[in-house]
Amino acid sequence: MKLVYFAWVRERIGRGSETIDKPDSVVTVADLLAWLAERGEGYAAALVRPEVIRVAIDHEHVEHDTPLPDDCEVALFPPMTGG
Amino acid sequence: MKLVYFAWVRERIGRGSETIDKPDSVVTVADLLAWLAERGEGYAAALVRPEVIRVAIDHEHVEHDTPLPDDCEVALFPPMTGG
Amino acid sequence: MAITPRISVQEQDFDTAAEIERISDGRKDIGAVVTFSGKCRDEQGTLVALELEHYPGMAEAEIGRIAAEAAERWELLGLTVIHRYGKIPVGENIVLVVAASKSRAASFEAANFLMDYLKSRAPFWKKEHRVDGQDGGWVEAKQSDEDALAVWQKQS
Amino acid sequence: MAITPRISVQEQDFDTAAEIERISDGRKDIGAVVTFSGKCRDEQGTLVALELEHYPGMAEAEIGRIAAEAAERWELLGLTVIHRYGKIPVGENIVLVVAASKSRAASFEAANFLMDYLKSRAPFWKKEHRVDGQDGGWVEAKQSDEDALAVWQKQS
Numbered sequence: 001m002k003l004v005y006f007a008w009v010r011e012r013i014g015r016g017s018e019t020i021d022k023p024d025s026v027v028t029v030a031d032l033l034a035w036l037a038e039r040g041e042g043y044a045a046a047l048v049r050p051e052v053i054r055v056a057i058d059h060e061h062v063e064h065d066t067p068l069p070d071d072c073e074v075a076l077f078p079p080m081t082g083g
Numbered sequence: 084m085k086l087v088y089f090a091w092v093r094e095r096i097g098r099g100s101e102t103i104d105k106p107d108s109v110v111t112v113a114d115l116l117a118w119l120a121e122r123g124e125g126y127a128a129a130l131v132r133p134e135v136i137r138v139a140i141d142h143e144h145v146e147h148d149t150p151l152p153d154d155c156e157v158a159l160f161p162p163m164t165g166g
Numbered sequence: 167m168a169i170t171p172r173i174s175v176q177e178q179d180f181d182t183a184a185e186i187e188r189i190s191d192g193r194k195d196i197g198a199v200v201t202f203s204g205k206c207r208d209e210q211g212t213l214v215a216l217e218l219e220h221y222p223g224m225a226e227a228e229i230g231r232i233a234a235e236a237a238e239r240w241e242l243l244g245l246t247v248i249h250r251y252g253k254i255p256v257g258e259n260i261v262l263v264v265a266a267s268k269s270r271a272a273s274f275e276a277a278n279f280l281m282d283y284l285k286s287r288a289p290f291w292k293k294e295h296r297v298d299g300q301d302g303g304w305v306e307a308k309q310s311d312e313d314a315l316a317v318w319q320k321q322s
Numbered sequence: 323m324a325i326t327p328r329i330s331v332q333e334q335d336f337d338t339a340a341e342i343e344r345i346s347d348g349r350k351d352i353g354a355v356v357t358f359s360g361k362c363r364d365e366q367g368t369l370v371a372l373e374l375e376h377y378p379g380m381a382e383a384e385i386g387r388i389a390a391e392a393a394e395r396w397e398l399l400g401l402t403v404i405h406r407y408g409k410i411p412v413g414e415n416i417v418l419v420v421a422a423s424k425s426r427a428a429s430f431e432a433a434n435f436l437m438d439y440l441k442s443r444a445p446f447w448k449k450e451h452r453v454d455g456q457d458g459g460w461v462e463a464k465q466s467d468e469d470a471l472a473v474w475q476k477q478s
Contacts, residue, residue: 007375007447008460059380061443075377075445079463082374082405082446083360083417083437090219090291091304142224144287158221158289162307165218165249165290166204166261166281182357183339190361194412197363200356200433201338205346207353207424256350268363274434277356281426 001068003036005046006077009053012046022068029055030064032074046076054079084151086119088129089160092136095129105151112138113147115157129159137162171233171245175225177252180262189244189266196243196266200273202281204261206254213256213302214295220251221289232283236265239279240272247280249288253295282314327389327401331381333408336418345400345422352399352422356429358437360417362410369412369458370451376407377445388439392421395435396428403436405444409451438470 004017026035030050037047047053055062056075068074087100109118113133120130130136138145139158151157172188174180182203190196206216229247237245244266254260263280265273286307294302328344330336338359346352362372385403393401400422410416417440421432442463450458 004377006377006445007449010375056377056380056445059377059383061384075380077377077445078447078460080442080445081448081461081463082376082444083441083467087221089221089289090293093219139221139224139289142221142227144228158224160221160289161291161304163286163289164292164305164307165220165288166285166311181339182342183337186338186359190359190413192413194364194367197361199359199361201359202426202430203342203346203355203357204426205353205355208350211350257346257348270358270360270434270437274358274430274437278426278430281430 001071002073004073004075006075008078009046009076012042014042027067028064029057029062029066029068029074032068033064033076036076052079053077084154085156087156087158089158091161092129092159095125097125110150111147112140112145112149112151112157115151116147116159119159135162136160168234168237169242169245171230171237171247173226173229173233173246174248175220175222175229176248176250179250179259180248182259182262182264185246185248185262185264189246189264193243195268197268198270198273199244199264199266200270200277201265202261202263202277203259204281206256206258206260208256212297214297215253215255216260216305217253217293217295218251218260219291219293220249224289225249225251228288229284232280232287235283236276236280240265240267240276242267242272242276245276245280247284249284249290251290279318282311282318285311286315324390324393325398325401327386327393327403329382329385329389329402330404331376331378331385332404332406335406335415336404338415338418338420341402341404341418341420345402345420349399351424353424354426354429355400355420355422356426356433357421358417358419358433359415360437362412362414362416364412368453370453371409371411372416372461373409373449373451374407374416375447375449376405380445381405381407384444385440388436388443391439392432392436396421396423396432398423398428398432401432401436403440405440405446407446435474438467438474441467442471 292305448461452458
């Protein structure tokens with residue numbers, strides 16, 4: 001599963017993207033955020049308030065209770081400030 | 084008193100402007116419209132439905148019950164269709 | 167303090183890009199610019215042009231009053247209104263509003279307000295020139311334009 | 323049938339006049355063109371530029387979805403959305419929406435809707451470059467932008 005990060009989520013985690021082997025216990029987007037937060041200081045800092053993190057699966061916005069497909073690109077980022 | 088006419092009011096009356104001596108009996112805009120309508124066929128055709136005629140005194144929109152100042156420019160025209 | 171709007175009533179066409187430049191060039195405080203261009207449109211393939219008659223003097227004065235009211239109601243950093251008169255072929259510009267402000271709501275609302283007021287209060291009248299050479303007559307005012315005005319008047 | 327919007331996510335500046343031309347040139351059915359230009363604005367004389375980060379691929383896709391929804395909701399004759407990314411100096415353009423329609427309400431509402439949605443749903447993030455060289459940090463999302471979105475969602 002490919003993960004991509006933007007803005008301060010990217011800065012805190014310290015990289016723009018990575019590929020992970022998703023454990024079977026991770027079913028939804030919320031599970032993924034909780035699992036990632038345990039991976040180190042940068043991840044913990046990025047995901048300390050998971051409720052503000054916006055998530056897209058394969059370029060589409062999703063809610064945190066969305067189940068993760070097996071093979072997909074998951075993007076994590078702060079609320080958008082374009083326009 | 085100077086009178087100016089626009090659009091189909093101008094076309095029906097047959098002229099764009101004229102100067103009149105306002106009789107003392109003509110006090111308001113409505114009086115003026117009624118008095119003008121008696122001046123001939125063109126005027127009668129232009130003013131047959133006085134309620135649709137818009138009026139401006141010295142370049143400002145006014146209602147039909149507005150008293151006419153002694154010396155002014157009165158404009159009569161149909162509802163506007165600019166923009 | 168409310169800005170001084172730029173008003174022009176003119177026969178020649180205008181340059182929308184130049185008008186946007188004129189309002190925003192070199193400024194750092196403008197975050198939003200909204201333009202509205204009203205064009206001469208052919209309803210059913212029957213129209214060649216519109217002839218716009220206007221009341222010289224009052225046209226400028228009335229647009230000036232409407233623009234000044236917009237500048238009072240919204241925090242604008244720039245406002246331009248240009249209205250053409252004369253014979254305007256199908257496809258050409260009739261009217262332009264450019265509103266600039268810090269953030270988007272003021273520009274959108276002011277431009278919308280301006281157009282609603284111009285339609286029903288600015289002393290211009292449209293006559294149709296038809297493809298078949300016949301007199302197309304004067305365009306009739308729409309009740310919907312009066313209704314649009316009433317909405318703003320209720321809000322004021 | 324709804325029109326196909328023109329979408330561009332690009333680093334270079336855009337030419338508003340050229341985009342208006344592209345939408346309306348040679349057409350006789352367009353009566354109204356509304357443009358919205360969003361510009362990089364300096365809040366307190368402290369800003370040099372904004373750095374716009376975006377999510378390549380999703381930016382185009384999301385703007386495309388928003389534009390398609392606008393084209394469904396209003397009778398548009400043309401719709402263009404351009405959003406820049408990269409370092410954008412104060413005073414320069416960030417975003418452009420051009421909406422063309424028969425009469426004015428559709429263009430105004432569609433452009434307004436587009437901007438509200440772009441602000442809260444298009445994957446772009448602004449970082450400040452300050453005059454004093456210090457890291458200005460990421461611009462925070464505004465609750466007011468979310469609220470603007472909620473109004474449209476209630477209407478749908």
